Amino acid sequence: MDLGWYGTVFEVIDMRSFSNLWFWIVLAVLWSSVSHWVLGVPFDMVARARRDGGQAEQDLEDLVRINSNRLLFIVDESGLFLSGLVAAFLTCVCLLGFVYNVETAQALFLLTFPMTLVALLTVYTSRRVQAGENAGEPLWRRLRNHRLATQVIGMISIFVTALWGMFYNLSTGIL
Template sequence: MDWYSTVFEVIDMRSFSNLWFWVMLAVLWSSTSHWVLGVPYDMVARARRAGGQASQDLEDLVRINTNRLLFIVEESGLWIVAIGSAFLSGTAILGFFYWVEFAQAVFMLAFPMMFVGLLSISSARRIQAGENAGEALWRRLRLHRMLTQFIGVVSIFCTALWGMYMNLTVLAF
């Protein structure tokens, strides 16, 4: 028995039965819910608790990140939508019409992130429109994080259900 067949026997290279896929899914949603509009959420808690310089630092960092995000959307938004739509359509067709499991896994990771991106744009626009300081900013960032976590919970649940279904149907054959 050669080395490659031993490795592929021990480590299942299919996506939904691979431990690394689930680790990547957990890291993706953990980091997405921690970094709210590019700002670590512990800065929000520190700004609420301490105020002063911590609050000013938070407001400055949020201002920089929201201006950057909205600039990118205004300059390249159409291209990002076109390329993202083509990518998601391609992975959906490959995954669910041609039954390529890797494409299904990539789609399950990327599709909910589209909603997080749209939520980020919406939050950035509201922050720039006036919710950019004090309690209004903290409330907006907290709401953004809660909605991101809700999207993550639904995504993880759907991915787990689909992954179990794929593992059971593949093992049955």
């Protein structure tokens, strides 16, 4: 039975998650991007500001101030509503994945749950920046610590996801 282009697309983009190369590429790109962008600022900009000072430092401080103020405005205005929505989404995906054994939901949960931790860390960092760590060495240290914590969350997430993916593939026999 020939399904045409629809069948070809689903052959190329396999809808299983843990046995699919695309899932692992998405996981790697996600954590690479998240650890590179700290409060909406590329981390190389932090290094350049620290090394060169002057206009680069001023640009970094301005960009961090703008991004943290924007984020905190969103959190202050609709944070409770967003928290409820995220909690409901994570609960649904977790139940679908681990109670009803839906592989795609498991993969989605393993991608999104650690990102909520990074989001909470970002709000915390933004509050610290707004509270006075917004220039010079305190700002660089705060951004470096934020990036390090994000990378630790990412490493743990990738490790847990890899273990779960291997377990799932071995237990279901899908390879």
